[in-house]
Amino acid sequence: MSQPSIGFIGAGKIVDILLGALGPTLRGRSLNIWNRTPARAQAMAKLHGLKVCESIAELAESSDWLFIAVKPHAVAKVMAEACLHVRESSLIVSMSAGISIASIQSHFTVAPRVMRIMPNLPLSVGMGMTALCPSPETPEADTKALLELFSAVGKARLIEERLFDTVTALSGSGPAFAFLFIESMADGAVLNGMDRAAAYEFAAQTVMGAARIILDAGKHPGELKDIVASPAGTTMAGIHSLERKAFRAIVMDAIDAAARRSRELNA
Template sequence: MPGEPAVPLAVGFLGAGQMATALAAGWAKAGLLDVTRTRAADPNPEVRARFEAATGAKAVTSNIDVLAACDVLVLAVKPQVMPAVLAGIKLAVRPAHLFVSIAAGLTLKTLADGLGPDTRLVRVMPNTPCLVGASATGFSPGPTATPDDAALVERLFRAVGAVRQVPEPLLDAVTGLSGSGPAFVYLFIEALADGGVKCGLPRDAAQALAAQTVLGAAKMVLETGQHPGALKDAVASPGGTTIAGLHALERAAFRAAAMDAVEAATKRAQELGKQKGD
C-alpha cells in the first residue's frame, strides 16, 4: 500500500521524552522501526537513558546527528523550545526528510517558517494512551507532503491506536478533545472511585471497578457503533438506580461541564499557536 515501508524505518526523534519513547517502543513492537538505525536527541542524560532502555535505540545529544542518520523525523520537543530547535537544524534539512510534529498548538505554517517552505511536514496530535497502544490521534499533512507521506504517518500512528486525518484548522479541537481528554477521563474515574468509597467499597476495589467500567463503556461505543445516548438508555430502567444517578449528573450540569472543558482546552491550544507568531 502507499506509504508502507519495504523495510523497518530509521526514525529520528528530536526530543526523547515520554511521548517519543512511547511512540518508538510502540512502532518497534509493531515491526515498523529499525531500532539499530533509529536515533533520538535530547540534552538530558536521564531522559536519553530512559529512551534507550525502553526502546533499544540510541539516544544522542546532537539534533544534527539525528538528521544525518534518519529521513523520518519526529519533532517531540516542548512548543516553547521548538523555535530554537528549528533554527538549529534548518541548514541540515534535506529534500529526503519528512518531519512529523507532535507539538501542541504549532501550526504547519510556523513549522515551515522555521524549516523552509519546501520542507515535507505532517502535523500530528496523539495522546498519552499511546503508552499502552490505545492512542487517539488526529493528523494533517502540509501542502508539500506527498500522499505517501500521509499514508506512512497514518500507518505509524495506527500501530499505537486509532487515527483520523482532519483539516489542520480542526487539530486544535483534536487537542482539546482527545489530547486533553485523558485527563478529563482520569478525573471522572477518580470521582467514580471516590463515590464507591463513600458508599463503603474499599479503595482498591472502587478504583479497579471504576476504571474497568469506563473501559467497558468505551468498548461498547466503539464496537457496537450505537449512539452513546442509545447505550445510556439501555442501562436506565424506568424508576431504577441508573436514572436516579443520571438525574443527579444532569442537575450538576455534567454534560455542559465536559463540553466547557473541551472548549477551554481547544482555546488554549489556539492561544499557544498565536503566541508562536501565527
C-alpha cells in the same frame, strides 16, 4: 519505500510511550535521538535501543522522519537549528500541541514536508487515537506509512488542520479527563464502603465497556443511556444529580478550554 530512518528531538514522556508501544513495529530501523538534557536521551537510548546524537544537526542530517517532541515553547528554538540540516527529502513529524504546520515551515525558505500529528497516552496499551495532517508537500507514501505505523497501536485518522486544536483537547487531553471521571466514580464507591482497589477496577472496566459499546454498536450515546436508565431507578437518580450540576456543560467547557489553550500555544 525502504524503512525510513527516524530521529527524535526530545526525550520526554510521549517519546518514551511511543517507543514502548511501537518497539516491535520499529525493530530493525535506524532510530536516533537528541535531547537538551543528554542524560535523558541516554536513558531512553538504553531502554529502547536508539543511538544518541551529539547535536540537532547530526540528528536532522541522519533522519528521514524527524519527530519534534519538545514542549511547544521550545519548538521555535530547536527548529531554528534543525532547519539548517533537514534534508529536502525528509519529513518533519511535529507532535507539539498547538504548533501549526505553517509555524514549522516558517523556519525554511523552501517549504519542507511536514506531518502534524497528535498521538495520545492510550497508544501505550494499543488503544491510541492519533490524528495526522500532512502538509501538501508530503508524499502519499509517507502519509500511508505513518497511518499504518500509528494504526498498529490503536486508531489513526487524517484530520484537517483546522480541527487540530479540537483533537488536541478531545483525544490528546481527553485521557486525563477520563482518569478524573474514573477516580471520581471510584471515590463515590469508596464513600459508600467499597475498598479502593476494587472501586478503581469496577469504574475503569465500566468506562472501557461503555466506550466499547459506542465504538462497536455505532449507537448514539443517548440511546444507550436510555437502555440503562429505567423509570424511577438508580441510574435515573444519578443522572438527575449530574444534570442538576450541569455535568454536560462542565465537560464541554473542559474541552473548549483545552482547545483554546492549544490555540494560544501557536499564537
